[in-house]
Amino acid sequence: MxxxxxxxxxxxxxxxxxxxxxxxxxxxxKSTVSAVFKQMNVPVESKxxxxxxxxxxxxxxxxxxxxxxxxETASLDVGDADMNKEVAKKEWFNSAQFPKATFVSxxxxxxxxxxxxxxxxxxxxxxxxxxxFPLTVKADGGKQVFEGALPIKRLAxxxxxxxxxxxxxxxxxxxxxxxxxxxx
Numbered sequence: 001m002x003x004x005x006x007x008x009x010x011x012x013x014x015x016x017x018x019x020x021x022x023x024x025x026x027x028x029x030k031s032t033v034s035a036v037f038k039q040m041n042v043p044v045e046s047k048x049x050x051x052x053x054x055x056x057x058x059x060x061x062x063x064x065x066x067x068x069x070x071x072e073t074a075s076l077d078v079g080d081a082d083m084n085k086e087v088a089k090k091e092w093f094n095s096a097q098f099p100k101a102t103f104v105s106x107x108x109x110x111x112x113x114x115x116x117x118x119x120x121x122x123x124x125x126x127x128x129x130x131x132x133f134p135l136t137v138k139a140d141g142g143k144q145v146f147e148g149a150l151p152i153k154r155l156a157x158x159x160x161x162x163x164x165x166x167x168x169x170x171x172x173x174x175x176x177x178x179x180x181x182x183x184x
Contacts, residue, residue: 024144024182026053031180033071037154038171045177050075053180057137057144062116065108069178071101073124091161098125114138118148124157143183150176 034047050072057065073093078084088095105120111134119132135148154160154174155167164170
């Protein structure tokens, strides 16, 4: 009985250590999350100023990885203070009611050396969709660098209501780009 308890305790400690060893801390100074869209057929890239990224990643066991991203929708900087206020309004992100857009992974699978396929749920403005996208990962000076681009349709998430549903001014296609640097 004592041996079984010791084995259970050792096993639990091993799981706890493995989980804590895999949790990476994001370096916000070196990381970015942005949205790329076309306005009047001109590409525009705007960065989100506030977001959190939680990544549990072990290069030796990428299939056991997990990721959660939360982006404060009112933090999108389109380069003009008045326009920043506009995109936080109800017609766009409705940041008062939906202050965060979230992504929670359900599966991260190795695709090839340095490449992963990520599946999960993306929620923006109360709308949730299952998504899959490719991701690259590389070691850099003791840290991991995760990069990817996720194409979405803004209207599927009700981003741009009323007169803004017209895609002649702002295209429906948006790419969420990210560059996340994280380490122990």
